[in-house]
Amino acid sequence: MHHDAQGTPAGPPHPQDDTSSPLTSLPLLRNPLGDFGASLVVFLVAVPLSLGIAVASGAPLVAGLIAAVVGGIVVGLAGGSQVQVSGPAAGLTVIVADLVLAHGWQVTCLITLLAGLLQVLLGAFRIARAALAVSPAVIHGMLAGVGITIALAQLHVVLGGDPQSSAVDNVLELPGQVLDNHTPAVAVGLLTIAVMLLWPRLPGPRRLRAVPAALVAVGAATAASVLAGLPVERVDLPDSLAQAWSGPVLPDRAEVHAVAIGAVTIALVASVESLLCGLATDRLHNGPRIRLDRELVGQGAANTVSGALGGLPVAGVIVRSSANARAGARTPLSTVLHGVWILLFVALFANVVEMIPMAALAGLLVFVGLQMVNLAHLSDLRRHHEASVYLVTMGTVVLLGLLEGVIIGFALALLVALRRLTRLTVSTEESEGRWHVVVHGSLTFLGVPRVNQVLRTVPTGARVDLDLHVDFMDHASFEAIHAWRVDHERTGGRVDIDEVHENWYERSSRQSPPVGKTTPRGLARWWAPWGMRGGFDRSAPASGLLLAGAREYHSSTAGRMRSLMSGLAHRQHPSALFITCADSRVVPNVITSSGPGDLFTVRNIGNLVPTHDETELDSSVGAAIEYAVEVLDVPSVVVCGHSHCGAMKAVLDGAHTDPGGARAGRLQRWLAFARGSLQRPRAEHAAATGDPEALRILAQENVIRQLENLMTHPVVRDRVETGRLELTGMFYDLDTAQVLVLDRRTGAFEPVASGTVPVPRNADDDRPADEPAAP
Structure with missing residues (x-):
């Protein structure tokens, strides 16, 4: 059976491995039906978004459609991603709007063309990975700032006015705009926003709610305005594409420097956004991974063509890419076809597009702009202690501008990284006249004052155990520690140095320290x-x-361990029943710092607990619960899920509902026990909207559901209600190696609180838990 990276069965081999048909040897024809259906979904999402982004950029409306067509066809054929969709990106609107205002539209087209050529060169020299050196905190903060700027500007349009020149001015003028006279266009814009908010939350079949919210919102606003005969401004397209063409022109000599800076800015921002989007999209499918350099060449080719044809800049976009993957796309054919559908639609049904009210596009942009402030990204960055970079970048983009915000955010990210690289902790402990000093981190000249300060607190003549848990030691640090050691031993003390990693101190004493930082x-x-x-x-x-x-x-x-195990050989008294996933990356005793006899562990695919009524379908978990609770008398039951869970990904892909699919059989029947987890409101909404965090959300909601399933077992329910048993939800984040615990009041998973950990004791006596029980 084929397996995915999570270690769980992932269905059939990738289509490129199937040689049963001559057509499957063609890269774009490995999944024709799935790609065809997905292309229609992305096409329906792309049309209103492309028009809206053109409005926000101050460009001709047709420029957004040209970019969508070029992004789909050119990047689909020349790029290196399987399911990423490229087109006009909201993250570039502020840059483009400034360029249009400063240089005019046709010079902006030239800038787009030059940016594309620069991207092609970067990809040809195979330095695409260098773009990933930009901290995601800066990128997400930049996009959030751009989103707020877009929302503030377009909110004025929704309210019947005109956007101001800056985000600050838009905020200051907003109260007056709310109080001013309004037109029917306000109702159209507010209707669009309301539908965008409510559509994913409406009850009904998932298939109906899979229709893109953007299409429903713009369609409803258009229909309402037409049926009510509202006198609102509508989309105005040229009579023909030939008439619409407004290609690049050369700038004035005085503008050459500014044009060069604009081209570099667009090239770098579009490249980083596209590559990060491509890596994120790879999490949504099991096909070949993105080829970064080829993708960069494809993005550059698309921008070159788009600029030449009078289109907006092109970049990979996560909303359309997520919709593409969720709709069943597995090859670039879907991306190419969605560009073809846009071209045919504009050529044959331009009159339909011209019925769309401009206020509806403004309302769509307000919603899209606010969505760019992704709280899930902020939560992840907070766990990595990078929220400050995100917030500073976002704030400076709004207040000062995009380029200034990115520069300040990048500088702050470098300072944060430098602080981490030089982070040092020094602790001391005294016991019976013997001092234990522990140094953790990278020991550089920046940490010498702190180390010296602690070492000076050691009394003269004391015996010292100095543990160096350092992955690097520079010469200044060695000199400081060595000088202190010589002085301490000269006055009658004794120093024993123990190095856990490379022997930096020992080898420096012999004038041959390691040449670089210690690697794992x-x-x-x-x-x-x-x-x-x-x-x-x-x-x-x-x-x-x-x-x-x-x-x-x-x-x-x-x-x-011999003495410990001999004491445990004749009985066990575990502290918890620990139910977790069979995933090889989750090691219960490691993440709980437990040892033999502490945990009674049950592992299965997806850490599932069938309800008591379902035990006739699978009795193994139920039997373990009864044995742990009734026989072993455990005081606690823990359900622990984890990120990047292959079982949850299979559930998102519908493996539990596909009786004729490749996962049919025992695995499909087992995954059916997770159906209730997917039906929880938060998980269902994330799956329906193509949220990039849908897998993480489902894995966490699955833990909560399994805790509910535990309560259906009478033996568990009785003991919980009488206070003799405690249920706990845990979540292991593989990216950060951090354990999160469920807060039952809020339903959120929070990091384990730091602090002093009490010495656990056995339930039936006063012995420390690490003392062997008598046979």
Whole structure:
């Protein structure tokens, strides 16, 4: 059976592996029906968004449609992503609007063309990965700032006025705009926003709500304005594409420098946005991964063509890409076809487009702009301690401008990274006259004052154990520690230095320190995978790795555990029943710092708990629950999910509802137990709207659902109600190696609070938990 990166069955092999038909040898014809259907969905999303982005950019309306056509066809054929959709991007609107205001539309087309050529050169020199060096916190903050700027400007249009020259002016003028005389266009704009808000939340079949909200909102506003005969401004397209063409022109000599800066700005912002979007889109499918350099060449080719034809700049866009992947696209054919449909629609049904009220597009842009302030990104960045970069970038983009905001945000991101690289903690502990000093982090000249300050607190003549948990030590740090050691030992003290990583101090004493920062490879950590530890050949057969691991256990650990295990051999009294996923990356004893006898563990695909009524379909989990609660008398039951869960991804893809699909059989029947998790409102909304965080949301909602399922078991319910049993939800974030705990009051998963951890004791006596029980 084929498996995905999460370690769970992922369905059939990728289509490129199937050679049963001559057509499947063509890259664009591996999934024709799925790609065809997906292209129609993306086409319906792209038309109103392309028109709206053209409005926000101050460009001709047809320029947005040209960019959508070119982005679909050119990037689809020349790019390196399977399902990413490219077209006019909201993140570029502020840049384009400034360029149009400063240089005019035709010079802006030239700037787009030059930016495309620069992208092609960057891709040809294979430096696409360098664009990923920009912190995502800066990119997301930039997009959030752009979104707020767009929303503030277009809100004035919705209210019947004109946008001001800056976001600050838009805020200051907003109260007066609200109080001023309004026109029927206000009702059209507000109707559009209301439909965008309510459509994904309406009850009804998922298939109906899968219709793009943007299409429904603009369609409803258009129909209402036509039926009511409202005198509103509508889209005005040229009579023919030939008449619409407004190609690039050369700038005045005085503008050359500004044009060059504009081209570089568009090239860099569009490149970074496209590459990050492509990497995010890869999480939504199991096909080949994005080829970054080829994708950059494709994006550059599209911008070159779009600029030459009088279109907006092109970039990868996450909303259309998510819709594409969720609708079943698996190859670039969907992207190409959506561009073809836009071209045919404009050529054959331009009169339909011209019925759309401009206020409806403004309302759409207000909603899209606010959506660019993604609170999920902010939450993730907060966990990585980068929320300050996001917020500063967003604020400066709104207050000062895009270029200034990005520069300030990038500078702050560098300072944050520098602080992390030089982060150092020094702790001391005294016991029976012996001092234990522990240094963690990168030991550079910046940390020397702190280390010296702590070392000076050690009394003269004391015996000191100095543990250096450092991955780097520069010469200034070595000199400081060595000088202190010499002085301390000269006055009668004794210093024992223990180095956990490379022997930086020892080798510096011999004038041969390591040449670079210590890397994880080769560290003999008991929790590290085989491939990261010396003596293990990851290419060896699994049986060989297991035997090598057993040999290491016998040589280094078995002797220490003998007394403990002899005490546990005749009975067990675990502190918790721990139900978690079978995923190989989740190791319960590691993430809970527990040992033998602490956890009674149940592992299955997706950490699922069938309800008591469903135990006749699968009784193994129910049997483990009854044994743990009634026989072992555990005081706690924990359900632990995790990010990037392959089982939850399969549920999102509908594997549990496809009796004729490749996952049919035992796996499909087992995943059916997760149906209730997908039906929870938050998970259902995320899946329906193509939220990039849908997988994480479903995995967390699945934990909550399984806790509810536990309460259907009488033995669990009785003990919970009498206060003898506690249920806990946990979530393991693979990206950060951080454990989150469910707050039952808010339904949110929060980081485990730091603080002193009490020594756990056994439930039936006063012995510390690490003391063996008597046989």
